[in-house]
Amino acid sequence: MSGHGMPDPDPLDPLDPLDPLERERAHLAASRTALRAMRHDVESLDIRNVTANWVNAEALQHQIDARIEALADLADTPLFFGRLDHADSPRPPGAPEQDDPSAVRYYIGRRHVHDADGDPMVIDWRAPVSQPFYRASKKDPQGIGLRRRFGYTGGELTAYEDERLSDPDEAEKASALLRLEIERPRVGPMRDIVATIQPEQDEIVRTGVDGTVCVQGAPGTGKTAVGLHRVAYLLYAHRERLARTGTLVIGPNRSFLRYIEQVLPALGELAVRQATVEDLVTEATGVEVRGTDDPEAARIKGDARMAEVLRRAVRSGVTMPAESCVVVRGSRRWRVPAYELEEIVRELLERGIRYGAAREALPQRVAHAVLTRMERSGEAPDDRVQNAVARDAAVKALVKAVWPEVDPARLVLRLLSDDGFLAECSEGILTEEEHKAILWTKPPRGVRSAKWSAADAVLIDEAADLVRRTPSLGHVVLDEAQDLSPMQYRAVGRRCATGSATVLGDLAQGTTPWATASWAEALSHLGKPDAAVEELTRGFRVPREVIAYASRLLPHIAPGLSEATSIRDAAGSLRVRAVEVEELDGAVVDACREALEREGSIGLIAADARVPALASALDAAGVPRLSPGTETDAGARLTLVPATLAKGLEYDHVVLDEPAAVVDGEPDERTGLRRLYVCLTRAVSGLTAVHAAPLPDPLRDGGDA
Numbered sequence: 001m002s003g004h005g006m007p008d009p010d011p012l013d014p015l016d017p018l019d020p021l022e023r024e025r026a027h028l029a030a031s032r033t034a035l036r037a038m039r040h041d042v043e044s045l046d047i048r049n050v051t052a053n054w055v056n057a058e059a060l061q062h063q064i065d066a067r068i069e070a071l072a073d074l075a076d077t078p079l080f081f082g083r084l085d086h087a088d089s090p091r092p093p094g095a096p097e098q099d100d101p102s103a104v105r106y107y108i109g110r111r112h113v114h115d116a117d118g119d120p121m122v123i124d125w126r127a128p129v130s131q132p133f134y135r136a137s138k139k140d141p142q143g144i145g146l147r148r149r150f151g152y153t154g155g156e157l158t159a160y161e162d163e164r165l166s167d168p169d170e171a172e173k174a175s176a177l178l179r180l181e182i183e184r185p186r187v188g189p190m191r192d193i194v195a196t197i198q199p200e201q202d203e204i205v206r207t208g209v210d211g212t213v214c215v216q217g218a219p220g221t222g223k224t225a226v227g228l229h230r231v232a233y234l235l236y237a238h239r240e241r242l243a244r245t246g247t248l249v250i251g252p253n254r255s256f257l258r259y260i261e262q263v264l265p266a267l268g269e270l271a272v273r274q275a276t277v278e279d280l281v282t283e284a285t286g287v288e289v290r291g292t293d294d295p296e297a298a299r300i301k302g303d304a305r306m307a308e309v310l311r312r313a314v315r316s317g318v319t320m321p322a323e324s325c326v327v328v329r330g331s332r333r334w335r336v337p338a339y340e341l342e343e344i345v346r347e348l349l350e351r352g353i354r355y356g357a358a359r360e361a362l363p364q365r366v367a368h369a370v371l372t373r374m375e376r377s378g379e380a381p382d383d384r385v386q387n388a389v390a391r392d393a394a395v396k397a398l399v400k401a402v403w404p405e406v407d408p409a410r411l412v413l414r415l416l417s418d419d420g421f422l423a424e425c426s427e428g429i430l431t432e433e434e435h436k437a438i439l440w441t442k443p444p445r446g447v448r449s450a451k452w453s454a455a456d457a458v459l460i461d462e463a464a465d466l467v468r469r470t471p472s473l474g475h476v477v478l479d480e481a482q483d484l485s486p487m488q489y490r491a492v493g494r495r496c497a498t499g500s501a502t503v504l505g506d507l508a509q510g511t512t513p514w515a516t517a518s519w520a521e522a523l524s525h526l527g528k529p530d531a532a533v534e535e536l537t538r539g540f541r542v543p544r545e546v547i548a549y550a551s552r553l554l555p556h557i558a559p560g561l562s563e564a565t566s567i568r569d570a571a572g573s574l575r576v577r578a579v580e581v582e583e584l585d586g587a588v589v590d591a592c593r594e595a596l597e598r599e600g601s602i603g604l605i606a607a608d609a610r611v612p613a614l615a616s617a618l619d620a621a622g623v624p625r626l627s628p629g630t631e632t633d634a635g636a637r638l639t640l641v642p643a644t645l646a647k648g649l650e651y652d653h654v655v656l657d658e659p660a661a662v663v664d665g666e667p668d669e670r671t672g673l674r675r676l677y678v679c680l681t682r683a684v685s686g687l688t689a690v691h692a693a694p695l696p697d698p699l700r701d702g703g704d705a
């Protein structure tokens with residue numbers, strides 16, 4: 001009997017048993033055939049007799065269509081990328097390195113494929129039996145004798161790489177296939193890393209669904225990749241639960257989301273929403289963001305203290321009843337005295353339930369007080385009477401007077417335009433200057449005409465949650481988290497209040513005035529103070545020379561952080577060129593042309609203010625260019641990227657225009673150097689920095705000039 005997933009060896013098998021590549025190709029072909037058969041089975045399902053009605057039939061057909069789509073055989077996506085042979089029957093010493101047909105064997109791929117008998121031919125990478133493919137090592141072989149990685153060229157299986165984990169004589173070596181995969185030129189959007197997830201990454205990917213993890217990671221350590229694969233993993237391990245509760249990936253902006261949007265569909269996961277925090281809060285509140293704040297106002301509006309200001313504002317309209325409430329039923333009048341109504345109101349205020357829920361509870365409480373009186377006088381009212389009393393005009397009038405309805409947008413509008421109201425709500429919380437900084441000088445006429453800023457929309461979202469609980473999703477991945485304000489963390493936190501989160505970021509790349517200073521603080525704003533913080537320092541993107549150059553900025557921008565290492569040593573990957581001012585644009589265009597002679601994508605990154613000049617220079621030179629978020633293809637490979645949009649993106653070759661201008665584009669030096677750090681760490685193969693102005697201090701006397 002052969003291992004699982006491999007047919008028994010056929011004595012008449014014409015394949016050369018000593019040619020492993022040929023055998024693997026045969027397994028690939030057989031798996032393809034099996035996948036086609038699986039698809040054919042689903043396609044030929046006849047649902048006419050199993051569904052009683054039209055709606056069911058529609059729903060079922062929809063599921064079937066999705067399944068057919070999921071079973072498509074994508075020619076350029078290999079069906080499997082790895083193989084595990086269990087160590088149960090080790091190869092006898094001196095035996096030839098041929099396949100051991102008696103070993104329990106699994107092929108690992110992007111999806112599950114089984115043969116006509118239901119025996120697995122390929123195992124989903126997320127299944128528990130696949131885990132050793134990512135985690136087993138010589139120190140801890142996890143029962144694995146052989147781990148084989150496959151290399152493909154254009155869909156053809158062309159290479160394999162073996163590690164004999166239980167062979168003490170075999171030295172541990174870096175995987176050449178991993179290196180090839182990372183250096184494979186980038187054209188088009190981000191791709192998945194299922195074939196090469198590293199052990200430290202896999203631990204994060206497979207953290208349980210109830211655990212929130214926060215990952216601090218230097219540029220290019222795979223945070224984004226890990227976050228996306230974690231969603232795919234969770235959807236596999238908890239499909240039903242998450243289908244019900246939903247999953248969400250949050251990124252900093254549209255171009256970033258466009259860059260990552262293909263990864264989950266490529267892993268077979270089509271139903272994960274991807275959005276920015278702004279998308280979420282504007283959608284929830286119905287306001288449109290058309291305005292901006294100056295940095296100081298934005299900082300204050302994003303400060304966690306605003307949550308308390310809003311809490312006070314929401315409850316500010318609650319007043320204590322001055323009069324008793326009289327309900328007339330038939331010939332009798334029932335009076336609940338003011339002091340008792342006050343007790344009810346106070347109790348509701350103290351119970352900490354949502355404002356809206358308390359407003360709904362109030363008439364029932366008053367009705368209950370009426371019913372108690374009825375019972376005391378010998379009546380036997382039932383629930384219907386209580387409901388009728390709760391709907392009585394006198395009770396309604398009372399609720400309206402003491403617990404007024406709150407419209408979140410109107411409330412925030414009042415807060416930001418009514419000096420006295422803001423003073424009342426922020427007393428002892430904001431300083432006089434802070435109060436002035438957020439007050440609108442020209443109050444808008446109404447909610448629709450107001451030029452709401454992104455920070456305002458978050459305030460409205462907070463107010464809305466104080467009134468009515470925001471529904472929570474099952475899992476949220478928050479990428480580039482370091483740039484969120486405390487109020488934004490809270491907005492994300494309420495969207496995973498009963499679920500879990502994966503928080504990804506790098507404190508050194510924080511470029512907002514409110515950038516996260518510590519993960520502990522951020523996690524407490526998120527409402528997940530007990531989350532584990534993991535650090536990733538092994539860099540996959542940036543070559544050693546380039547990351548070392550960028551890391552010179554670290555002591556100035558994030559002194560406590562570890563420097564990233566790089567798994568790749570690409571000599572000559574860093575070039576720094578000094579030119580005269582009048583030559584700058586020309587030298588940058590030349591550097592782009594040089595980069596275009598090589599394969600892959602090219603990013604020309606420049607201070608936002610320099611972008612128009614460089615766009616003209618490229619146009620004049622006849623070099624086609626794209627904007628960030630537009631897909632590169634073989635014909636157009638150069639993207640002109642404003643420094644403020646570079647975060648999270650990567651290019652095979654980066655040309656960096658005038659580093660000093662990138663620093664000067666920010667309001668303070670530390671933010672400027674952080675922005676520069678982001679720009680310096682976008683390159684996979686090579687970075688050419690071209691400058692006319694002196695380089696920022698930490699970068700002087702470096703590079704090969």
Ligand SMILES: Nc1ncnc2c1ncn2[C@@H]1O[C@H](COP(=O)(O)OP(=O)(O)OP(=O)(O)O)[C@@H](O)[C@H]1O
Binds near residue numbers: 192
């Ligand atoms: N295990 C891996 N195998 C192959 N490629 C990997 C692996 N881990 C990361 N990469 C690649 O390294 C690059 C950087 O990954 P990613 O963008 O996820 O890093 P990041 O930590 O989010 O970076 P940044 O902080 O700059 O946003 C990507 O091209 C990604 O596909």
